[in-house]
Amino acid sequence: MIRAIALKEFRQYWRDGRFVTVFGIVVALGLAATLAGWSAVSAMERERAAAVATDREIWDNQGLKNPHSAAHFSRYAFQPTFNLAVFDPGLTDYVGNAIWLEAHYRDPAALRPIEDAVEIQRIAQLNPAWVIQVFGPLLIFVLLYGAVAGERESGTLRQLLAAGVRPVSLLLGKAVSAFSLTGLLVFGVLLGSAFLMSADGIERLPDTGLRTVGLIALYLVYLAIFVFVALGVSSLSARSRTALAALVGIWIVATILGPRIGPDVAGALAPAPPAHEFAARLQQESSDPFWGSSEEAVERRQAVMDDVLDAYGVETIEELPINYDGHLLQESEEFANDVFDALYDELWGSYERQRAVARAFALLSPTIAVQHVSMALAGTDIHAYRHFADEAEGFRREFVLLLNQEMIDHGGADGYAYVSGNDFWRQNPDFAYTAPGIGDAIRGVRGDVLILLLWLAAAVALAAAGARRGFLAEVAA
Amino acid sequence: MLEARKLTKSFGDVRALQSLNVRIGAGEGLCLLGANGAGKTTTINLFLAFLEPTSGSALVNGQDVQRDPIGSKRHLAYIPEQVALYPSLTGLENLEFLAELSGHRDYGADDLFRFLERAGLDSVAAFRRVAEYSKGMRQKVAIAAALARRASAFLLDEPLSGLDPKAANEFTEVLGGLRSEGAAVLLATHDIFRARELGTTIGIMRSGELVDQLDPASVTAAELEKIYLAHMRGVSGAGGST
Numbered sequence: 140m141i142r143a144i145a146l147k148e149f150r151q152y153w154r155d156g157r158f159v160t161v162f163g164i165v166v167a168l169g170l171a172a173t174l175a176g177w178s179a180v181s182a183m184e185r186e187r188a189a190a191v192a193t194d195r196e197i198w199d200n201q202g203l204k205n206p207h208s209a210a211h212f213s214r215y216a217f218q219p220t221f222n223l224a225v226f227d228p229g230l231t232d233y234v235g236n237a238i239w240l241e242a243h244y245r246d247p248a249a250l251r252p253i254e255d256a257v258e259i260q261r262i263a264q265l266n267p268a269w270v271i272q273v274f275g276p277l278l279i280f281v282l283l284y285g286a287v288a289g290e291r292e293s294g295t296l297r298q299l300l301a302a303g304v305r306p307v308s309l310l311l312g313k314a315v316s317a318f319s320l321t322g323l324l325v326f327g328v329l330l331g332s333a334f335l336m337s338a339d340g341i342e343r344l345p346d347t348g349l350r351t352v353g354l355i356a357l358y359l360v361y362l363a364i365f366v367f368v369a370l371g372v373s374s375l376s377a378r379s380r381t382a383l384a385a386l387v388g389i390w391i392v393a394t395i396l397g398p399r400i401g402p403d404v405a406g407a408l409a410p411a412p413p414a415h416e417f418a419a420r421l422q423q424e425s426s427d428p429f430w431g432s433s434e435e436a437v438e439r440r441q442a443v444m445d446d447v448l449d450a451y452g453v454e455t456i457e458e459l460p461i462n463y464d465g466h467l468l469q470e471s472e473e474f475a476n477d478v479f480d481a482l483y484d485e486l487w488g489s490y491e492r493q494r495a496v497a498r499a500f501a502l503l504s505p506t507i508a509v510q511h512v513s514m515a516l517a518g519t520d521i522h523a524y525r526h527f528a529d530e531a532e533g534f535r536r537e538f539v540l541l542l543n544q545e546m547i548d549h550g551g552a553d554g555y556a557y558v559s560g561n562d563f564w565r566q567n568p569d570f571a572y573t574a575p576g577i578g579d580a581i582r583g584v585r586g587d588v589l590i591l592l593l594w595l596a597a598a599v600a601l602a603a604a605g606a607r608r609g610f611l612a613e614v615a616a
Numbered sequence: 617m618l619e620a621r622k623l624t625k626s627f628g629d630v631r632a633l634q635s636l637n638v639r640i641g642a643g644e645g646l647c648l649l650g651a652n653g654a655g656k657t658t659t660i661n662l663f664l665a666f667l668e669p670t671s672g673s674a675l676v677n678g679q680d681v682q683r684d685p686i687g688s689k690r691h692l693a694y695i696p697e698q699v700a701l702y703p704s705l706t707g708l709e710n711l712e713f714l715a716e717l718s719g720h721r722d723y724g725a726d727d728l729f730r731f732l733e734r735a736g737l738d739s740v741a742a743f744r745r746v747a748e749y750s751k752g753m754r755q756k757v758a759i760a761a762a763l764a765r766r767a768s769a770f771l772l773d774e775p776l777s778g779l780d781p782k783a784a785n786e787f788t789e790v791l792g793g794l795r796s797e798g799a800a801v802l803l804a805t806h807d808i809f810r811a812r813e814l815g816t817t818i819g820i821m822r823s824g825e826l827v828d829q830l831d832p833a834s835v836t837a838a839e840l841e842k843i844y845l846a847h848m849r850g851v852s853g854a855g856g857s858t
Contacts, residue, residue, distance in 0.1 A: 140716075140717055140719075142716075143713055143716035143717055143721075144717075146713075147702065147705070147709075147713045150704075150705060150709060151702060151704050151705065154704035154705070154745075155704060293700050293703075294696070294698055294700030295700040295701070295702065297696070297700070298694065298696070298699070298700055299717070300664075300666070301664050301666075301689065301692075301694035301771075302689065302694070302714065302717050302718065302761075302765075303685075303686045303687075303689035303690060303692075303717075303718070304717055305686060
């Protein structure tokens, strides 16, 4: 019976030019977004490869230089734009994809593609995930607004019930037809993305297969929510026009307003420090207490000197078998690193609080929750960025230590006059980044997954209520 | 077989149907005549299990419709005044869908055409979209659907209303044929002349009560009209129960 109803629905969709037109537009948008995503990721990866090579070449050929001066000159950590960013670029364009690894300072990421975007791109970024998130529900609502209300208006509902069709069979038949069509959109877009993602020159994210399966499951759950919402609203509406008006309202709130307002409110309720203030604090709290002229800074430097003299059992710096300036610089690094850890923990904490507020808005808009999970699976969310930034910071510390150690070990009494050459630079390692696996990626979005499942349960309950109340009203008419 | 046993339905203080006792066996037809609100449609809704009786029971082929509302409809055909079909589908596609709903996925195109032909719809019309159909043509599809589901009991709610004389005559002939082949028919109508042609019994309803039952063979159309009008005026002993 469900099969018969679903096939009948397919036939009607096909005969109705409106459905064919809307479906065609959404599929075309999805494919265009997929191509645009592939093009953007390919371009970013080409640029990254060129930048990595240039960075290495400049480093290798900087000539004679004091290692600590080289640490100031330093290098960049470039974040790869992984394959799944073709499907969901998430925060890729906003967080920056290169971090300068200089001594004494933990820099935020630079080179944000959004800074180069034209105005319209800042308003709406066309990508496959966004097309499904926004147009998938719209397509479902267009397909289903008259699912029950239309049958009621035309009189066919009464006849179907008289023919012994169970309300639940009717709803499931309608659900299967709309779900299959919109599911095709998900599969089409994801398969198109997968094909393009496998192109040469695009780095593969760990667990890409599992992540892709996760994305398919995620978006099928997401679309199922809207299928059941549409069926519930259509069942409870006396007329299909009323159902359409209600569903358009739900669509606007869920997919347009919610994802816009949620992050704005989150930013207001849990503000992150402004970039310039944060940078100033980093500079001030990591540098002045060590290098400044305050009593505290002088004592700190004196303690470093006393400790090293004790350690080597000598009376003066000149007697030390190591380069004391290099040692002092490394000590200042260790001091600053603790400050960076504390301040960046605060910063990440503010982002987490913002995310928690935004997650509360997901109770009004499942699109917010699906965005969080989708970005996590695609490796383009704030956690993925933090993982990269932390890894880059770890490398920076090791790299600066390597350079300072060169000065400490080989600088002797030359102080800042000690220089290394290209032979040394060419031995220095590159930053190699490995993104986390799927387990780490989704750890931060378990709450969002739970909210989506709650939405699904609520939507099914709404459809069930529609089947009871809406159909009872029909037969009693 | 359709049977009502002391079937009663009240809406609050309003008694829509009062202790209806009828039995329509195979090959029999009961035509219910009555004004609007007399209880004809309520009777049909009770047989369809769309309404729960206040007391009594409605049975289709011996099954209580309240106990098994889905199973009791398996061999039941319902044809309302306005047959609603899917306008973007052809008559053939509508029939195919309705046949599948009744569990008959095994019908081929020949079978479906045969049902349509028997219902009086030609094969050219079967390929046209229902949006272009007249009311009579839609009713033919509904009858074909009843044939496809091998219905043994028919509930018809004012099916002749609004049909042109030719279409009404064709409908009457087809339905008469079905009845003579063993179908039990319950027809609610205002048309006392067609009621005589279609029924083996004519029931007159007033204010939820079956106030008279007549053998159509024993009365002329003019006499039936006179009896009916007398009942509508509330004259007691107007009829001649048979």
